[in-house]
Amino acid sequence: MLVWLKDLQSNWLSWLAVALTLVVSSTSCTLALAMLVPSSGAEENPAGPVGGTVLGMALCVVVLVTLSQMRLIIAEREPVYRSWRMVGMPGCMIIAFILGQVAVVSAAAGLLGVLPAGPLLAPCVRALRSDGIPMPDLAITGQVTGIAVAVCMSAALVGALPPLRRVFRPRTTVHPAWTVVKFLLASAAIGSTVYGCLRIADPGDLLSAEMGLVILVALFWPWLMPAIDQWARAAGIAGANVRVRRRFSTPHIVPWVLVGGFIVAIGSGLRFESAAGAGGTLSSWQVFVALLGPVFAPSIVSAVLTSLLMHGRIASDIRGLTLAGAAPLAWIRVQVGEAACLTLTAAGVVWALCLATLLPLHRLLTPQVFFARTLMEELWWPAYAVIFGAMFIALGVVKLVLAAFVQARAQQRSR
Numbered sequence: 001m002l003v004w005l006k007d008l009q010s011n012w013l014s015w016l017a018v019a020l021t022l023v024v025s026s027t028s029c030t031l032a033l034a035m036l037v038p039s040s041g042a043e044e045n046p047a048g049p050v051g052g053t054v055l056g057m058a059l060c061v062v063v064l065v066t067l068s069q070m071r072l073i074i075a076e077r078e079p080v081y082r083s084w085r086m087v088g089m090p091g092c093m094i095i096a097f098i099l100g101q102v103a104v105v106s107a108a109a110g111l112l113g114v115l116p117a118g119p120l121l122a123p124c125v126r127a128l129r130s131d132g133i134p135m136p137d138l139a140i141t142g143q144v145t146g147i148a149v150a151v152c153m154s155a156a157l158v159g160a161l162p163p164l165r166r167v168f169r170p171r172t173t174v175h176p177a178w179t180v181v182k183f184l185l186a187s188a189a190i191g192s193t194v195y196g197c198l199r200i201a202d203p204g205d206l207l208s209a210e211m212g213l214v215i216l217v218a219l220f221w222p223w224l225m226p227a228i229d230q231w232a233r234a235a236g237i238a239g240a241n242v243r244v245r246r247r248f249s250t251p252h253i254v255p256w257v258l259v260g261g262f263i264v265a266i267g268s269g270l271r272f273e274s275a276a277g278a279g280g281t282l283s284s285w286q287v288f289v290a291l292l293g294p295v296f297a298p299s300i301v302s303a304v305l306t307s308l309l310m311h312g313r314i315a316s317d318i319r320g321l322t323l324a325g326a327a328p329l330a331w332i333r334v335q336v337g338e339a340a341c342l343t344l345t346a347a348g349v350v351w352a353l354c355l356a357t358l359l360p361l362h363r364l365l366t367p368q369v370f371f372a373r374t375l376m377e378e379l380w381w382p383a384y385a386v387i388f389g390a391m392f393i394a395l396g397v398v399k400l401v402l403a404a405f406v407q408a409r410a411q412q413r414s415r
Contacts, residue, residue: 007080008101013402014073015101017308019109021069022152024301025062026113027120028294029148032058034121034138050133050291057295061258063155065302068251070159072309074098074167075247081167091168098164099157106156110149114140117148124293127286183227186220198360203273206364207266210357214261217349221257222250229345238337242345245313245338251306253346255299256391260350262292264384269357272365272378303391307398314399315406335403339395347388354379 008015032055074081084094118140128135193213200206217224225246232239242249314335321330355375362374 007077007097011073011077013311014076014309015105017305018069018073018156019105020305021065021298021302022106022109022156023113025058025066025155025298026110026148026152027117028058028298029055029062029151030114030117030140030144031121031124031294033144033147034117034140035135050128050135054291054294058298059151061295061299062151063159065251065255065298066152066155067159069302069306069309070102070156071163072247072251072306074160074163076309076312078163078167085168094167095164099160102156102160103153106153107149110152111145113152114145114148123286124290127290130286133287179226182223186223189220190216194356197356198363200360201364203361203364206360207269207273207357210269210353211262211266213356214258214265214353217261217353218254218258221254225250225253228349229341232341232345235337235341238334238341241317241334241338242341245310248306248310248313249342249345252303252342252395253349255296255303256343256346256387257349257353258299259296260346260384260387261353262296264350264380264387265353265357267383268354268378268380269361271380272358272361272374275378304394304398307395307402311402311406314403315410318403318407318410331403331407332400335399336396339392339399342395343388343392346391347384350384350388354384 035050036052036055081094081098085091121138121140125135125138190213193209193216197206197209197213200209229239229242229246229249232242235242314331317334318331321334358375358378359371362369362371366374
């Protein structure tokens with residue numbers, strides 16, 4: 001028990017990132033489940049379809065971010081787990097220790113996440129009712145709480161199993177040819193989807209297909225990242241960090257690609273379609289927050305807090321810079337540069353998604369106008385600037401604060 005607690009304490013920054021992500025995930029699942037699970041005594045639940053849609057999207061996001069965080073936290077502690085094996089600790093005990101940590105943290109975070117869902121439920125109901133969506137009086141029941149906690153625990157435990165198997169296997173390197181094959185397959189899937197979008201003649205069907213394209217890019221991003229991040233070579237040491245930390249780059253970028261793709265790319269398409277008279281009226285921003293908040297919140301929190309899982313890498317950076325005789329504040333340039341590289345990569349992908357959305361709509365709705373004019377007038381530039389400005393500020397602040405904390409702790413230990 002003492003070993004279990006000491007290991008949990010020594011890696012508390014990483015577990016804090018996982019816990020906060022699961023708190024937000026539990027809140028999101030609770031809000032969706034409150035709409036899906038009818039209150040006691042209700043004969044019908046008109047909010048069921050809305051709750052089911054939100055819950056389905058939220059579950060996909062929660063599972064994806066939890067899998068990525070579990071993979072990272074176990075991979076970073078893999079040398080410690082291997083040392084336990086070297087001193088004779090049985091494999092079943094190692095598995096029990098690690099899964100016990102995951103279960104305790106996820107259960108506690110799941111229960112804490114239910115608490116803020118109560119105050120948020122009433123504003124969500126009012127926003128959806130204002131848009132004409134039938135919403136009965138909702139309540140967070142014991143059944144809703146149990147399911148939300150079970151979802152968070154299950155996602156964390158299942159996510160811990162695949163990387164945990166690697167602790168008991170010899171390390172192997174991925175052949176470069178397999179990396180090229182995966183990149184070509186991902187490019188072919190995305191390219192064929194873009195070509196199919198160009199063949200669609202109905203604006204509504206086109207926007208639905210573009211939503212699928214955004215999700216497809218996010219799913220295939222780990223296969224695309226080894227080729228796309230090569231542009232960062234020109235960025236010097238920060239670009240080198242992006243390539244070396246490829247396993248951390250994908251969890252940082254994918255959530256912002258989803259947010260930017262849906263809000264900027266699809267949102268620009270909806271605004272363009274509405275302005276051209278081919279679509280209906282747009283709902284208020286409160287409705288979008290109520291529907292998409294439970295979907296985007298876990299991914300954004302995970303993207304920002306993934307930096308906490310890198311505290312060991314950041315400490316290694318600072319030690320390396322110090323031993324190399326770099327300037328005392330060189331670590332600031334490294335962290336800010338890495339945040340800039342990640343932000344520019346995500347912004348470039350969303351820019352490509354915007355082009356893939358607006359170009360077919362331009363051909364359908366306003367072919368007589370120059371595309372450059374359509375792009376300047378219809379692209380949602382304020383949202384684009386706000387999203388990626390927030391991404392750069394959030395990543396930069398978290399990385400700088402974490403690096404300063406790690407450096408101060410290292411100096412305190414050396415005294």
